[in-house]
Amino acid sequence: MDFGLTDEQKAVKDTARAFITKELVPLEQEVLRRERAHRPGLERRELRELQLKAKEFGFWGLATPEEYGGMGLPAVLQSLIWQELGRTWVPFRFGGEADNILFYANEQQKAEYLLPTIAGDRISCFAITEPGAGSDAANIKFSARLDEVTGDWILNGEKTFITNGADADFVIVVAVTDKAKGVRGGGTTAFLVDRAMGWKSEFIQTMGEGGPAALVFEDVRVPARNILGEIGQGFELGMKWIGKGRYIIPSNAIGIAERALEMGVEYANTRHTFGQPIGANQAIQWMLADSEVELEAARLLVLRAAWAIDQGLDPRHSSSMAKLYGAGMVNRVVDRVLQIHGGMGYTRELPIERWYRAVRLYRIFEGTDEMQKLIISRDLLKGYTKVGKL
Numbered sequence: 242m243d244f245g246l247t248d249e250q251k252a253v254k255d256t257a258r259a260f261i262t263k264e265l266v267p268l269e270q271e272v273l274r275r276e277r278a279h280r281p282g283l284e285r286r287e288l289r290e291l292q293l294k295a296k297e298f299g300f301w302g303l304a305t306p307e308e309y310g311g312m313g314l315p316a317v318l319q320s321l322i323w324q325e326l327g328r329t330w331v332p333f334r335f336g337g338e339a340d341n342i343l344f345y346a347n348e349q350q351k352a353e354y355l356l357p358t359i360a361g362d363r364i365s366c367f368a369i370t371e372p373g374a375g376s377d378a379a380n381i382k383f384s385a386r387l388d389e390v391t392g393d394w395i396l397n398g399e400k401t402f403i404t405n406g407a408d409a410d411f412v413i414v415v416a417v418t419d420k421a422k423g424v425r426g427g428g429t430t431a432f433l434v435d436r437a438m439g440w441k442s443e444f445i446q447t448m449g450e451g452g453p454a455a456l457v458f459e460d461v462r463v464p465a466r467n468i469l470g471e472i473g474q475g476f477e478l479g480m481k482w483i484g485k486g487r488y489i490i491p492s493n494a495i496g497i498a499e500r501a502l503e504m505g506v507e508y509a510n511t512r513h514t515f516g517q518p519i520g521a522n523q524a525i526q527w528m529l530a531d532s533e534v535e536l537e538a539a540r541l542l543v544l545r546a547a548w549a550i551d552q553g554l555d556p557r558h559s560s561s562m563a564k565l566y567g568a569g570m571v572n573r574v575v576d577r578v579l580q581i582h583g584g585m586g587y588t589r590e591l592p593i594e595r596w597y598r599a600v601r602l603y604r605i606f607e608g609t610d611e612m613q614k615l616i617i618s619r620d621l622l623k624g625y626t627k628v629g630k631l
């Protein structure tokens with residue numbers, strides 16, 4: 242068993258760190274200033290410029306296959322890069338990416354939706370959640386009805402909590418197309434729907450920076466050529482979209498926890514009370530020790546899940562464990578680091594309160610803690626996996 246990184250993995254990680262240190266870290270204080278003034282941390286134009294700079298470093302389309310100009314990286318390498326990215330709070334993501342399920346598009350749809358999304362000329366969002374169906378995604382009611390005369394589909398309903406929903410040019414939306422078959426039985430279909438076709442969005446304020454949106458469809462007419470994949474494949478595509486985040490989210494969490502813990506160590510060594518550094522107290526030492534152990538445990542779980550993907554193994558069980566533990570870990574670490582900083586940790590002078598708000602989401606979206614536990618225990622109870630099986 243080899244726990245070390247290969248030369249290639251080390252090189253990619255180091256290059257990502259070099260890019261982040263050179264281009265993003267210098268922007269960190271300005272991002273905090275802007276957000277304190279209720280402005281976006283990065284304007285769309287600035288994000289684009291940074292993405293193009295990252296492209297010069299070699300980072301473009303981490304998950305995008307090479308035939309589309311991307312890097313087509315294995316999951317372990319993607320995880321290592323997302324870990325590095327978590328180390329900065331500048332709201333940056335690499336360019337050249339598209340939703341994984343957009344690759345199910347036909348040639349015409351690829352030209353119209355996939356390629357412009359990869360190029361950064363169009364912004365997509367993905368919508369399955371509804372006001373009445375979140376964890377229970379099989380309970381969606383959003384409907385698409387075939388107009389027998391024109392062959393168009395008429396979409397009605399509301400989606401909610403849609404990331405990028407306020408900015409997106411188009412949405413990949415999952416709708417019920419055959420109630421009798423049921424959501425899991427092939428009764429749903431995914432549609433590519435331009436904003437210009439008539440859906441409306443409303444921004445939702447959250448405790449994080451930025452925010453998702455609610456999307457409202459009232460008799461939105463969509464041509465049949467905008468069906469993504471096959472009729473009846475909607476729920477399956479939706480689950481594929483959600484599955485991807487299960488190792489990316491905890492990868493990002495590792496980077497955040499690393500940076501936060503570094504700040505905690507530094508502060509424990511430099512802040513003095515009662516004539517000695519606070520780090521001389523066992524209460525503080527235990528917070529640091531617990532954080533370091535949990536961080537390492539999360540790293541192993543996440544890399545194990547990414548490795549399973551690269552080996553072509555079914556990654557669902559290991560990804561659920563990584564998502565559950567990684568999301569909880571980063572919340573606990575950030576909370577402890579905030580405590581170590583005392584009153585300063587609570588201020589907006591430092592990024593800690595920002596992390597505290599941001600990482601709370603990690604336990605909720607793309608499968609709540611409870612849903613991950615449901616999956617993990619179901620796998621055991623139904624014998625899909627065995628205790629301790631690698």
Ligand SMILES: Cc1cc2nc3c(=O)[nH]c(=O)nc-3n(C[C@H](O)[C@H](O)[C@H](O)COP(=O)(O)OP(=O)(O)OC[C@H]3O[C@@H](n4cnc5c(N)ncnc54)[C@H](O)[C@@H]3O)c2cc1C
Pocket residue numbers: 366367368369370374375376377401402403404405447452453602605606607608609610611612615
């Ligand atoms: C910022 C943000 C961005 C998002 N982005 C997107 C997006 O881009 N696209 C999209 O489609 N969705 C998105 N979501 C939706 C997200 O995936 C859902 O919020 C999530 O799946 C939980 O659903 P819910 O909010 O309806 O909670 P509910 O399903 O109502 O659950 C409420 C609580 O009950 C618990 N619970 C529910 N059922 C059970 C059970 N059987 N056993 C035990 N506990 C249970 C849950 O774990 C949770 O704690 C986003 C959400 C947020 C907040």
